[in-house]
Amino acid sequence: MGGSCLAERLSHYVTLSSGERAALDRLEEQDRAYRRGAVVISESGAPRDLFVVRKGWLHSSVVLGNGSRQIMRFHFQGDLIGLPLLAFPDPPETVTAVTDATLCPFSRERLAALMTEHPRLAALILALTVAERVSLADRLASIGRTSARARVSSLICEIHSRLRILGLAADGAVQLPLTQEDIGDATGLTAVHVNRMMRGLVEDGLIDRNGSHLRVLDEGRLCAEASFIDRTPVETGWLPPPR
Amino acid sequence: MGGSCLAERLSHYVTLSSGERAALDRLEEQDRAYRRGAVVISESGAPRDLFVVRKGWLHSSVVLGNGSRQIMRFHFQGDLIGLPLLAFPDPPETVTAVTDATLCPFSRERLAALMTEHPRLAALILALTVAERVSLADRLASIGRTSARARVSSLICEIHSRLRILGLAADGAVQLPLTQEDIGDATGLTAVHVNRMMRGLVEDGLIDRNGSHLRVLDEGRLCAEASFIDRTPVETGWLPPPR
DNA sequence: CGCACCTTTGAATGAGATCAAAGATGGTGG
DNA sequence: CCACCATCTTTGATCTCATTCAAAGGTGCG
Structure with missing residues (x-):
């Protein structure tokens, strides 16, 4: 496969030493492919690995006693998933592939x-975890x-902002493989x-849609309505x- | 003051080596007292320190553009606060003392x-941070x-459960220094x-109240209604x- | 082509917000 | 020690935003 996914992720933030890079490469022996809809980590099953996302979208969610589902966070290229495994024996969240995805697994002992x-x-990993915690707090x-409209706007702002950093939002246009559900x-x-x-956001000229294609037309107004704060980099x- | 707060916290989870304990003691030179209502970390001011809570209640919150406030989490004895400082230059959350409190500050360089x-x-600190992230997800x-009733029940379950671990919930009774706001x-x-x-929870015999005193009468039913999951220890x- | 699944739209319902005001409580200063 | 004022709790009436229920278009995939 050639090169650790985690190395790629972390090198966004620091220049890795050769020692660091070598250690990261040793972390992963393989990568794994998942089909759209596949459950990567299940709330019921015993998990064994953490993952870095190499390719694709995923989300982590919880299903409550009343049958309803809350999606906590979407995971894109370079995101670390399965961190709760570091604190709990049973995974508190289900991770599901939204699109076909490729993940790089590694064990917590490693x-x-x-x-x-x-x-x-x-x-650095601690800092990234803290950043994700803050992002969850923003969502909370x-x-x-905030109102329904602001919540939807906020989610769009967050996804758009994160995809843009990954170079996946040319001129405000992103692929949005999500159902309205x-x-x-x-x-x-x-x-x-x-x-x-x-529909309202489209009417008001804030976004445009067709199919799974979404374009942010007026980011300023959209983010303002959503009280969205784009957190500056870590x-x-x-x-x-470094060592 | 004698002995690091953080050492006390971490020794709940592992038996500290003498080297570890010494290093933790070196971390803190002092402790600081805050009055009820005092702002410990402000969203606008530049923060310098992280803290461990030695004594008292605090909470972290965000104030949105529309003026409303969301409280993210309550912090009790032994909790680490100010971690967002590890990821962001400006604090994303305001930390406020709910009761008079004593905190142990230390710098991120330390x-x-x-x-x-x-x-x-x-x-271990990473694991604790992850655990807090999961707790935020549960709140989310x-x-x-869930319904209003379930949300209130859930908050009571969480607070009760956390205070019990600290030995502050004799027979279901806790001190609750919060306004209904x-x-x-x-x-x-x-x-x-x-x-x-x-009021409804009292009528149904799930809890009892007078003043700032709250007693959980039927924990099983309360938690069930709330879909509350008490996460097992880290x-x-x-x-x-250890080293 | 046909069947899932998703999106869209309308109408009725309901949970929680808002507005308003009357008790209760407690801390402070005289 | 008491009176007063601020803050918090309680209660009622009304309103509104989001849910629920229902059904008619679309869309894509097998």
Whole structure:
């Protein structure tokens, strides 16, 4: 396969030393392909691995006692998934492939070894985890305290902003392989109401759609309506020296 | 002050080596007292330190453009706060003291040094951060996908469960220094509606209240209604050896 | 071509918000 | 020690945003 996915991800933030790069390469022996709709980590099954996303979209979700589903977060190229495995024996969330996806698995023992040998990478992974926590908090505020329209707008802003960083949002246009039901499960709304809200956003000239293609027309207004805050990139000034 | 707060916290999960304990003691030179209502970390001000809570209640919150507030999480004795500082230059959340509180500050550079010298502590701190992320996700599901009554129940279950671990919930009774407005801001409801829901829980014999005293009478039913999942303690099996 | 699944639209319902105001509580200063 | 004021809780009435229920178009895939 050639080269660690995690290395690729982390090198967005720091210039990896050759030692770090070698250690990261040793982490992964393989990659695995998943079909659209496949369950990568199930709330019921015992998980064994963490993953880095090489290709594709996924999401993590929880299904509640009443049968409804909450999507916590979408995962794109370079994202670390399965981190809860570090804290809990049983996975608290289900991870599902939204599109066909390729993942790079590695065990937590290997991660432990990596953190021991390369403290800077340990600190960086901690920073990335914290950043994801903050992003979840933003989502929480959006769902807890804003209107349906703002929630949908916020989700679009977040996805658009993250895909743009990956170079997947040429001129505001992104591929959005989600059903309105998915968007509802991510925003705490019903599919029917998501439909009405998106329709409204189109009418007001904020976005445009056809099929799974979505284009952000007026990012400023969209983000403002959503109270969306695009968090600036992760801080790296405090990290220990590389090894 | 004598002894690091963080050491106390981490020793809940692992038996600290003498080297680890010494390093943790070196982390903190002081502790700081805050008055009820004091803002410890402000969304606007530049923060300098992380903290461990020695004594008291705090919460982190965000104020949105429309003026409403979302409380993300309550922080009790032993909790790490200010972690977002590891990822972002400006604090994304405001941390406020709910009661008079004593905090132990330390800089992120010191944390970086600690992680370098003591990889097991680095891994443990990562695991704790992940656990907090999962807890936020649970809250997100509660707010996004359950009724007002279930949200209030869930918050009570969470607080009760966490305080019990700290030995602060004798026979289901906890001190709850929150206004109904606070509870509303944590659950995404209005204070008025929180009142009605709590009243209902009392009527149905699930809880009892007078003043700031709250007693959980039927934990099983309360948690069931709330779809509350008490996450079992943090995994430590995968951690690297101590140093 | 035909069957799933998804989107769209309409009408009725309902959970929670909003508005308003009356009690309760507690901290503060005289 | 008491009176007062601010804050918090409680309750009622009304309103509104989002849900629910239902059914008619689209779309793509096997």
